[in-house]
Structure formats: structure tokens, C-alpha cells
Amino acid sequence: MGSNKYMSVSRCHWLLVGVLLMSCSKFGNAHDVECPVDWEEFDNFCYFLDNTLRSYDDAQADCVANGATLTSIISSLEQTFINTNFLVSAGINIWIGLIDKMTEGTLEWEDGNTYVAADSNFRAGQPDNGAGGDEDCMHVYDNGEWNDVPCSTTLGYICKMKRTHFRIESAQYIGKEGSMLSITVHRDGLIANNDEITLTADVPTTDTATYGTDYSSDTGATETLTFNPGDETVTVDYTLTADDDLDDLMFFTLTLALSGATMTGSTAGVYASLGSPSVTQVFIHDCSFMFWIDPVYIGDECDTMVEVVVHRCGYLGNTDDKVEIYTSTTGVTATAADFTEITMAAATDPVDTEVSFAKGDCAVAHQLSLTPDDVVEGMEYFEVVIDRVTGTNAAKGTVHTVLDTAKVFILDHSTIFWIDPIYVGEEDSMISIYVHRTGFVGDPATVALSLGTPATATLTDDYTVGTVPVVFADGDIVKEVVIDLKADDDIEDTEYVTVTLGTITVASATKTALDAARDTATIFILDRSCKLYPKNVLG
Known part of the structure; x- marks a missing residue:
């Protein structure tokens, strides 16, 4: 056995180790390390069988040169391992590291283990120190039994190496x-x-x-x-x-x-x-952190509150991170009458409105007050701005340069009624008029609809309805009103009558109005008569 056989580990062995480390294998400790190539592992030791015939001393020297000793066998399990893995295949007698050179009859293992007679496996009648009293070195037969022979005998041998490895x-x-x-x-x-x-x-x-x-x-x-x-x-x-x-x-x-x-x-x-x-x-x-805010919120003035959420990302371990916010009405449609302002404090002023974060908080909600009014108006908005980081760890905090401002849209909670502007019907027929409701539609409501001037058509002669209530249930956005257009024997041009939306009655909300541009409509009534004209007129 040359010394170059011992200390390299093949690429395939390392690949095998990698596979084992990545799986929860039932075949052993995931931290076991392969022995050198051609060595066998057992119980944190590595073993190598060399069939080269050497004297005991030469065999021991070769093992020591490679960081090992001739093997000890200190348990029945180890004996079984050696029998199974080496002796059957070797078919020859094999040196083990057991001697009584120093004192006849006192057996010692080369690797320092204590010899225990009860754990030995000597053949019956052995050791007998035969050959003229010169049998000081032990070997094993291919059946695993031990015997003593002269140390000059040339046999194969098994080296045993202690194994240690380190890992993070x-x-x-x-x-x-x-x-x-x-x-x-x-x-x-x-x-x-x-x-x-x-x-x-x-x-x-x-x-x-x-x-x-x-x-x-x-x-x-x-x-x-x-x-x-x-x-x-x-x-x-x-x-x-x-x-x-x-x-x-x-x-x-x-x-x-x-x-x-x-x-x-x-x-x-x-x-x-x-x-x-x-x-x-x-x-x-780094323990640095950043604040940001969701860019859009929608509130309803009748709810009187809208909740905005300020976020903290990065390091969340501080207990007193704070950020100051304020509201802005610059370039927006809402005014200070629509919500409770948060004024921006100067750097030297006491903090006006702070959003405080406890340890682990990644988002904190803050409520803003909305002010209801009786004015019918469209959707308005104002802005909430993250101003600056405060608190003990302010030096490690920053504000997102893009997500530092949010728009808060305010639903007006008003209701607008309107009507389609043009209708065309024929006398002696029915015509449908459609009244619409937009905005807040959560309450029952009634709007008056009347037919009248300006007109060329007349009530009773040309149509039958003067004023009718249009009733909207909760959730209704459009209602149909059917008008009866009457027939007569007169030969007349197309006539018309004006439809007008009037008084609004709402159960609970007071913010209602008519769309000033679409609160009237015209119904044109086709006459269904046929006039005769001179031939030279018709051509």
C-alpha cells in the first residue's frame, strides 16, 4: 500500500456527500464525512485492507506513515464489520494491531485501546506462543478467529484510522x-x-x-x-x-x-x-428603515372619517420609530371646510401629528376627519404628505421619495336627478320617459315630473298626464314613466310638449339637486295625418 492512496477524496464521493446532505436520509448522520478513496467507514473510523504481504513491523510502519495503525477490534460489532468487509474477500490471514512484545502474555493494542480478554475472538487454544516462544504478533484467519504467530511472518493487513471533521x-x-x-x-x-x-x-x-x-x-x-x-x-x-x-x-x-x-x-x-x-x-x-404611504384613498363625507395607512419597511426592531404627516390643499379641489387639516410644522416646532410604530409594526393606520355639508358638489380630494422622520432613531430612517404622498378622494354623498333630453312619439301610442339618479342612491327618493309649457300640444287633447311622482327605491338609478299620447281627427303639424323635473323628496339625505343642464326634456308628437299637395308642387 503506497502512501498516495490515502488522502484524496474522489469527485464522485463528494457529489454523493452533497446529495446526502440535501436529503433527510435514513442511512446515517447527515454530517458524516467520507473516508479517503478505497477506505471503509465504521463508527467514526476508516479502514483499509492491503493484501501486500509484509512483516508485522513493516505493515504497522506503512499504516503509521499514512496516519493510521494496524486495526484494533474492540467489540463484536467491529469484528462483524471486519469479517464482512475484508476477511471474506481477502481469503488470507491478516495482521491486526495486537502484540505482547513488551511482556509475554500481556496483550496491547497499537492504537492505545485497552485489551479486554472478554472481547477477544481467539481460536480455541490460542494464543499459545508456539514456534519456540516467538509468537508475539496477532492475526486473524479468514473466518475471523485470532491467532498469534512470529512477527516476521508476512501477511496482509488492515489499517485503522481515527476520523474527525469540522463544520460551521x-x-x-x-x-x-x-x-x-x-x-x-x-x-x-x-x-x-x-x-x-x-x-x-x-x-x-x-x-x-x-x-x-x-x-x-x-x-x-x-x-x-x-x-x-x-x-x-x-x-x-x-x-x-x-x-x-x-x-x-x-x-x-x-x-x-x-x-x-x-x-x-x-x-x-x-x-x-x-x-x-x-x-x-x-x-x-443595517437597522435603517423607510416610511411610505398608499397612494389613493376614498372616503365618504357622511362617514366623517377616512383611514390612511403609513408603512414601515426595512428594520422593524425599534420601539419608538415615528414619522410626521400633514395634509395639503395646494393644487387640490377640497378645502379646509371639507376635512380637518393637519398643518405642517416647521423643523423647530413641536411635532404636530406623529404616527408611532412599535417593535415589529410594518403598518400603522391614522384616521382623518371629514366634514359633511349641505352643498351638492362633485368628488373632491386633498393630499396627505409624509414630512419627516422623528423619534430616537431618526438618523436611520428615511421617507420614500415617490410614495410619500397620498390623494384622499371625498365622496360627496349628494344625489343628482336628470332626464334624457329628446323623445319622439306618435299620437295614439305610448311613450316611455326615463328619469335618472346618480351619486348617492342609498335612500328612497321621489321627484316630481310634469308636462307643460313651452308646448304646442295641449293636455287632454294630445296627452293625458300633467304631473306624476317618480318614485325611486333604495338602490334605483333609473325609473320609467309611461305617457299616453292621444289621437284626434285634426290634420296638424308635429306638436311638442316640455317635460320638467321638479320637487325632490328624500327620506333621510338632504343633499339632492337637479342637474341644471338636464332637468327638462321635449316630447315631439308625430301627427299621423297625410296632406294633399298640387301636382306642380310635388313634381
Whole structure:
């Protein structure tokens, strides 16, 4: 077995590890690390069978040269593993790392484990120190039974290597400026040694945070982490520096590396490696925040209140972030008579109207008062403007440059009645007149409709209705009125009569009006007579 066989891990092995790490496999610990190529893993150790025939001392030297020892077998489970994975396929006797060279009859494992006779698997009558009392080295037969033979015998052998690997707990950490962030490094596998590794704050070109300015640790950009016997984790604390700058989310990179001091506690070597992840990115929340407001709201003056919502995005951990708002009537259609104004305070004045955010709030509602009146008017609007950030952390806050203003439209809650302007009918027929209602249609209402002057047609002779009430139920927006046009024997030109909307009666609302441009209509009545004209006139 040459030394170049031991310490490389094939690409396909690493791909396999990646697949296992991404799944919740039932086949083992997700943090297990592959042994070197051609080695077999069992219980945090790596094993290698070499069929090259060597003396005991040469076999042990070859194992040690590659960070291992001749194998110990300290449990029935380990014996079964070796039988199944190596002895059946080898078909030859194999050295194990058990000797009584120092004191005859006192057996010792090469890797320092304590020999326990009850856990041994010697063939019956063995060890017998035969061959003239020179059988000081142990081997196993292909059936798994142990025996002692002279150490000069040449056999195949199994090397056993302790295995340890290190990993960072997470591939990503998130902290906020002005706080401490703990990074945890794990040691898996063999944890009985004193081990050292390094955690370095790299500065690749992609990093946006700077060591010493945005973050720091007690001992510098490179931390040496010491694992004492039994330690499974070591924690490193980083200070994330606070400032008043408005920064984007920043990050820096930490890289785990094996140091020269790793494996100092091992007498026979350890297969130490880096697990996954060995690199992590640390993101720093800037603790800055921004306020904005929804751009459009619609209120009804009869409700007297409209609610606007101010939003906070970015860092939400502060308990007293505040923003000042005011209302504007510049360039709008509503006036101070339509709502309760919030005047803009000068920078040195006491805060006029503040919207306060508690920890975790991302939106806070604020109510504005609307003033009802008896004036029939169209939809009006005014503006609500976010003015400035106040509160203890004002330096870290800003206002959105586009979503800083909202338009608040006020529904007038008035009702307008109107009629289509032209109708044409024939005598001796029925004609339908349509009265419309727009605006607020939530109340029953009645509007008077009358036929009269100016007119060439006359009541009784040409039509039958003088005045009729047009009744609107709750929700009605148009009503039909049917007029009876009478017939006569007179031969006459087309006549007309004027339809006029009049008195409005509404159950609860007082804001009603007639559309001044569409409150009358004309009905033209075709005569249905035929006049005779001289031939020279008709042509």
C-alpha cells in the first residue's frame, strides 16, 4: 500500500456527500464525512485492507506513515464489520494491531485501546506462543478467529484510522448592526483529542462589509479555535458595528481551515477534514428603515372619517420609530371646510401629528376627519404628505421619495336627478320617459315630473298626464314613466310638449339637486295625418 492512496477524496464521493446532505436520509448522520478513496467507514473510523504481504513491523510502519495503525477490534460489532468487509474477500490471514512484545502474555493494542480478554475472538487454544516462544504478533484467519504467530511472518493487513471533521453550523447567518453574533463550529467524529482550526474573515471582492469598520472579533480577522477533549462545539463572537449611515444589507465571508496544530493530541494520527459547510456568509441588517404611504384613498363625507395607512419597511426592531404627516390643499379641489387639516410644522416646532410604530409594526393606520355639508358638489380630494422622520432613531430612517404622498378622494354623498333630453312619439301610442339618479342612491327618493309649457300640444287633447311622482327605491338609478299620447281627427303639424323635473323628496339625505343642464326634456308628437299637395308642387 503506497502512501498516495490515502488522502484524496474522489469527485464522485463528494457529489454523493452533497446529495446526502440535501436529503433527510435514513442511512446515517447527515454530517458524516467520507473516508479517503478505497477506505471503509465504521463508527467514526476508516479502514483499509492491503493484501501486500509484509512483516508485522513493516505493515504497522506503512499504516503509521499514512496516519493510521494496524486495526484494533474492540467489540463484536467491529469484528462483524471486519469479517464482512475484508476477511471474506481477502481469503488470507491478516495482521491486526495486537502484540505482547513488551511482556509475554500481556496483550496491547497499537492504537492505545485497552485489551479486554472478554472481547477477544481467539481460536480455541490460542494464543499459545508456539514456534519456540516467538509468537508475539496477532492475526486473524479468514473466518475471523485470532491467532498469534512470529512477527516476521508476512501477511496482509488492515489499517485503522481515527476520523474527525469540522463544520460551521450554518451556511448563512443574519445579524443586525449594534449587536453580537455568535458563529458555532462543530467537531464531529473523534472528539477525544486537542484540536485547533482557524476561522478567517476573508475579504473577497464580493464582500460588502469591511472588517474593523462593519464588524470585528476579539482576536482579529483570523480566529484560532481550540477544541479540548470532549468538546463538540466552539463558539466565536463577532461585534456588528452600529453607525448612522443608511446602508444596504451587507455581508462578509468566514472560511474554516485546518491549522498546523490540528491533530496535536493524536498519538497515531487522525483523518481530519472539513465538513459542509466550511464557508458561511454573515449578513448584517443595517437597522435603517423607510416610511411610505398608499397612494389613493376614498372616503365618504357622511362617514366623517377616512383611514390612511403609513408603512414601515426595512428594520422593524425599534420601539419608538415615528414619522410626521400633514395634509395639503395646494393644487387640490377640497378645502379646509371639507376635512380637518393637519398643518405642517416647521423643523423647530413641536411635532404636530406623529404616527408611532412599535417593535415589529410594518403598518400603522391614522384616521382623518371629514366634514359633511349641505352643498351638492362633485368628488373632491386633498393630499396627505409624509414630512419627516422623528423619534430616537431618526438618523436611520428615511421617507420614500415617490410614495410619500397620498390623494384622499371625498365622496360627496349628494344625489343628482336628470332626464334624457329628446323623445319622439306618435299620437295614439305610448311613450316611455326615463328619469335618472346618480351619486348617492342609498335612500328612497321621489321627484316630481310634469308636462307643460313651452308646448304646442295641449293636455287632454294630445296627452293625458300633467304631473306624476317618480318614485325611486333604495338602490334605483333609473325609473320609467309611461305617457299616453292621444289621437284626434285634426290634420296638424308635429306638436311638442316640455317635460320638467321638479320637487325632490328624500327620506333621510338632504343633499339632492337637479342637474341644471338636464332637468327638462321635449316630447315631439308625430301627427299621423297625410296632406294633399298640387301636382306642380310635388313634381
